[in-house]
Amino acid sequence: MFIVAEVLTIEGILENWSKLKPVIMEEWDEKREPLVDLFGKVRDEWMEDDLATWIDANRFYPGVADALKFASSKVYIVTTKQGRFAEALLRELAGVMIPSERIYGLGTGPKVEVLKQLQKQSEHQGLTLHFVEDRLATLKNVIKEPELDGWNLYLGKWGYNTQKEREEAAGISRIQLLELSDFSKKLK
Numbered sequence: 001m002f003i004v005a006e007v008l009t010i011e012g013i014l015e016n017w018s019k020l021k022p023v024i025m026e027e028w029d030e031k032r033e034p035l036v037d038l039f040g041k042v043r044d045e046w047m048e049d050d051l052a053t054w055i056d057a058n059r060f061y062p063g064v065a066d067a068l069k070f071a072s073s074k075v076y077i078v079t080t081k082q083g084r085f086a087e088a089l090l091r092e093l094a095g096v097m098i099p100s101e102r103i104y105g106l107g108t109g110p111k112v113e114v115l116k117q118l119q120k121q122s123e124h125q126g127l128t129l130h131f132v133e134d135r136l137a138t139l140k141n142v143i144k145e146p147e148l149d150g151w152n153l154y155l156g157k158w159g160y161n162t163q164k165e166r167e168e169a170a171g172i173s174r175i176q177l178l179e180l181s182d183f184s185k186k187l188k
Contacts, residue, residue: 059093063180068098076104131151154176155178157177
């Protein structure tokens, strides 16, 4: 049995999220889709009522907005956020206009499947493709797919990962650890 109270530290929650989430969802009798819809509705209403405070409640890590703004490579956003929110944050907070067809948000399928779609596009043939992610579990899923062996994989040392995960990633040959300060260099 998994005891929720034992992991209620930030580090504990992050390290045990895959075990913790189903316990909480069952205990609270919640289902994923209604929560996603509700969260999206609340965000939509907040944005409609007061876009400025919604924008102010969000942030990019230092240097990320400039890296995206001045990228010489074509950038695609593959996120678990709903695409319209990612697009609004990029536009309003970062001052970056990335066309909506290059933003793959919630509902476009798992990140692994999006990467497969992207690499099949004729414009990407013969190019070196890079995937920067802040969740080790996602990168491990990419590694399981031989079809995605051509991607360079990076675990951003910021965001949703722990020291333990970074140490694990350092031992996986396909994954390179990426400092936030080096992120912009990868986009040139």
